[in-house]
Amino acid sequence: MTSSETAPGRGTAVVIGGGLAGVVAAWALRDCAERIIVVERDRYPEEPTFRAGVPQGRHAHLVLEAGHRAMEELMPGIKQELLAAGAHRVAASGDLKWLSSAGWMADYPARLAFLSCTRPVLDKAILDRARTEPTIRFLEGTDVVGLLGSARAVTGVRIRERGATPSSEHSASPSSERGEVRDVPAELVVDASGRSTSVPKWLAELGCRPVPEERVDAGVAYSSRLFHRPPGADLGCQAVYLQTKAPDEPRMGVLLPVEGDRWIVSLAGMRGAEPGPGEEGFTEHLGRLRDPSLRDALLGAEPAGEVRGFLPGPGVRRHYERGAPEGLVVVGDAASTFNPVYGQGVTVSLFCAQALRRTALRHGGVGHATARDARREIAVVSKNAWVMSCAEDVRFAATTGGPSGALVKLQHRFLDRVLATATRNPEVTEAFHEVLSLVSPPSLLFRPSVLASVLRG
DSSP states (O other), X not given: OXXXXXXXXXXXXXXXXXXXXXXXXXXXXXXXXXXEEEEOSSOOOSSSOOOTTOGGGXXXXXXXXXXXXXXXHHSTTHHHHHHHTTOEEEETTTTEEEEETTEEOOOOOOOOEEEEOXXXXXXXXXXXXXXXOTTEEEEOSEEEEEEEEOSSBEEEEEEEEOOSOOOOTTOOSOOSSOOOXXXXXXXXXXXXXOTTOOHHHHHHHTTOOOOOEEEEEOOOEEEEEEEEOOXXXXXXXXXXXXXXXXXXXXXXXXXXXXXXXEEEEEEEEOTTOOOOSHHHHHHHHHHTSSSSHHHHHTTTOEEOSOOEEEOOOOEEEEOGGGSOOBTEEEOGGGTXXXXXGGOOXXXXXXXXXXXXXXXXXXXXXXXXXXXXXXXXXXXXXXXXHHHHHHHXXXXXXXXXXXXXXXXXXXXXXHHHHHHHHHTTOHHHHHHHHHHHTTSSOGGGGGSHHHHHHHHHO
């Protein structure tokens, strides 16, 4: 089947990138395209294991409550499959002890919860579900090397096989035996290639104007390690989150339960307070956190792996809804990357998949109208996460970019009052958790009963 700039609404959709964002986007397009091709540069491992194409995969991940609801809507039964694979259910209060910038959050009977597991377990559950759909085809070990089309419309991709070398963390570089470049026409191209996306460069090669974007960079760096949970260990909770406190406490740490009776511990610091390399840097950073909870929990814990570092880079929000050729949709980190300390990335990727499915179903296919509406909806569903992330990042003096001015300072003062009240008022704590879990918009904090408590202090 051929594609053109006036292609009908059904046909081929190509997804660039077979990580979580790409796989859920492909799944979202089932029943809306005749064929869906996912082009993934890695080769998927047989068992859940860390892979080179997901460098952030070795660090603690949160799928927020709103993300789990979106995932269950897209893939009914997936939560039960994750639990069967060893994921832990962690209630937002009681199971999770959260030290905010104002103090420990008050406990309440939480309705919100998240499932905690390593990223490979999450990815495999989603991949296994997508592989049950006969219209989805995975091209593993294959690079996308460019886009087809013009400045007016993207009509497919150019791909090249990387060879038959099995994927592993030690074979991340392209294979020396590369295949021929070939064209794959498509009615819709979905960029899900993550933070390192090449699509802006390829669009420039087609003659497109640069996509408007926002950038903010707090200079965050990560250091993470898996630990065997000591026999009989009792923290009084399942998970601990020690939040940063701007501007004088730019370090944070989180301990989460994962499959295999293990903990994953991720430490992070903003620019100027980054964890040092290796075990020495991890231990030093652990000792400098504003509360000894994590350090004490790990006193009798045996490491289950090496210390791994990660430099996420700046947060970037690309406004494809303001200008993009027909036939192109961008999802996940390729559209919006956030400071990972807020745990929003996976959830927003799931929001993108929901938006893509809604628009494809509304238009009955994957034509240009679907792409236009999807770009607009993706901008809407990612906005609150971006605004909250940026507003927090700019609290740190070394942050570059981001919003500024009197309004931002007013927002900071109000949120400080919310957090202070949340240390003793369960209703305010619950409302704050709903907003941070992306279940409710920030306007929930202005509900009369919540606002009255905050203003009373």
